[in-house]
Amino acid sequence: MSKSDLPTLLIVEDDEGLQRQLKWAYEGYEVVIAGTRAEAIDLVRLHEPAVVTLDLGLPPDPDGTTEGFATLRDILAIKPDTKVIVASGHGARESALKAIALGAYDFYRKPVDIDELGLIVGRAFHLHEIENENRRLESEAGESQTVLGSIVSASPEMMKVAHTIERVASADVSVMLLGASGTGKELLARAVHDKSARAKGNFVAINCAAIPENLLEAELFGYERGAFTGAVKTTEGKIEQAQGGTLFLDEVGDIPLPLQVKLLRFLQERVIERIGGRKPIEVDTRIVCATHQDLDAMTAGGTFREDLYYRLAEIVVPIPPLSARTGDAVLLARYFVGKYGKELGRNLSGLAPDAVEAIDDYGWPGNVRELENRVKRAVIMADGKHVSAGDLDLQGASDGEGALPINLRAAREIADRKVIQQALTRTENNISGAAKLLGISRPTLYDLMKQYKLSA
Structure with a gap:
């Protein structure tokens, strides 16, 4: 792999000695260095880095955090999906809370431990890659899973x-x-x-x-x-x-x-x-x-x-009713998060795992209208980057047992179809992930999907 094919890591740090130490500490990334807010913004526009490590103590306020927080805001305004890891020795707890509230991915207190910071950087790159893939899949789902022109x-x-x-x-x-x-x-x-x-x-x-x-x-x-x-x-x-x-x-x-x-x-x-x-x-x-x-x-x-x-x-x-539409509740919720996130100016990454589970488990007595209203409210109220079960006010919510047909074979087929569709929905139609979630092999899942005429 050539250097240009490597994911970009931007290090924003005004200490030249630490710059050199960090530049050679990371393998597998194209590392670029900025010492000021202006340099950092130029490099963000030029390289569109997936991950940034940001020292809050930047000139002309090297002993404070004002310039660092301004840089954080600017980076996220230009490229909202960037994972910014903030480092500071100034009022660590207060700075951490403020940085996370502004949209930072994580916070690290100085002095820097290269190995520990390397683990945080690695996780940030991994999450960025997953979110990019989720956005791609959700975009494809929005195009391919719309029927009659307007119904998701x-x-x-x-x-x-x-x-x-x-x-x-x-x-x-x-x-x-x-x-x-x-x-x-x-x-x-x-x-x-x-x-x-x-x-x-x-x-x-x-x-x-x-x-x-x-x-x-x-x-x-x-x-x-x-x-x-x-x-x-x-x-x-x-x-x-x-x-x-x-x-x-x-x-x-x-x-x-x-x-x-x-x-x-x-x-x-x-x-x-x-x-x-x-x-x-x-x-x-x-x-x-x-x-x-x-x-x-x-x-x-x-x-x-x-x-x-x-x-x-x-x-x-x-x-x-929505409760009888296999997999549609989560699919619709993702669609509404994207729709209202864009309309309301909220940069959200999608549904948290607990939200997906809660949506699957809830009975939706108000059907799609209730789901849409809950998601719209959650988009407004969400504190993090993902909509959670708490944002949807679905913590601990579950529906009652539905009536199953008396015929045992028919009941098993209904249950199998439902759990397979839920697994596919939760894993964004990833066959390997769905098979792992179900505790079966890929070939077995393919056979079951063929038997029940399900498609990923």
């Missing part, structure tokens, strides 16, 4: 849903999405629209549960000027706004019975009348709807019209 998933359960959505999108039929709150029903509804022949038309969404009953009819069907107090101008409703496109009725189970009759008439005749109007208006729009309620039970109880249900549910797509 790698689970077999969601692959099945995505396949169904792609099949039904081209057929101009009404689609009913059934799933718990927070499972991404609106994203899937938009995917139906985007992959249909109506993609150039409007996608109009309305949450039927969020609008008071006495206003919902006006929101859906529109109204003529003077139709009621406050109707100062003629206004199109959501159905008309979706002309040539798709109307998404979220929480359709909350539509009151009288309005269900009017919606049924539109679905049968494709004609509406605005409130206060006399003129029938033809509207060509596709209906996609969603609910977390049991519409079968509601039709049996008389709170939802059976004939309307069959008009809306020409195709029914069940959406699994």
Whole structure:
């Protein structure tokens, strides 16, 4: 390996004798030396070193730490992933705490022990390499594990849903999405629209549960000027706004019975009348709807019209909860850490090991919406470079036992698939690492992945 191929170590030290001692102490690295803050910044820009050892006592403040801390801030502003090891003999404990708070990788108290500092430097290079590889894998995962254009998933359960959505999108039929709150029903509804022949038309969404009953009819069907107090101008409703496109009725189970009759008439005749109007208006729009309620039970109880249900549910797509999507919770958490870290200006390296384990163990009753909210809050509150279980407020959290099928072979297959997928997720799809985590050989893991149709 040529010297230019070696990883770069920058030593920032104003003592010339110590400079020479440190320069020849490290083998396997290209060592560059800086004696001042300005020299250090120039070398960081030129070499982009993976690791820096930084003496806090730099001129013009060699007996203090002001210039050293300024140098630390500058280095991390230019190259945030640099592992900076800070060394000082000035107020060691206070300086250590401040350095770590500013983003330093580690702290070493002078006088320098070359062997001990060499171990710290070696660990820093190793961690930097791992983080670079993780970022590469997460970048690839973000590209390769997005389905339907916007949904982050790698689970077999969601692959099945995505396949169904792609099949039904081209057929101009009404689609009913059934799933718990927070499972991404609106994203899937938009995917139906985007992959249909109506993609150039409007996608109009309305949450039927969020609008008071006495206003919902006006929101859906529109109204003529003077139709009621406050109707100062003629206004199109959501159905008309979706002309040539798709109307998404979220929480359709909350539509009151009288309005269900009017919606049924539109679905049968494709004609509406605005409130206060006399003129029938033809509207060509596709209906996609969603609910977390049991519409079968509601039709049996008389709170939802059976004939309307069959008009809306020409195709029914069940959406699994996050707890049933093998490996998706960790995958989504990594995606949200990257997304909100960038949006909120937080330079985070990803999830800590305890966070990965806690995410895997938690039941996620609020599904993807809860996960996103927890991760966003954790990105804001995280003190270190990684989001921890504590940042997610998931310390000690675990879900209850799910119901297993009675058939023993089927139960074992479910358990095997789940633990293999978790191992692959935790090791960033590293086959050797996953096999080691599972306590089996690589060939055995390959055989099991082939048997259960899993891919890394």
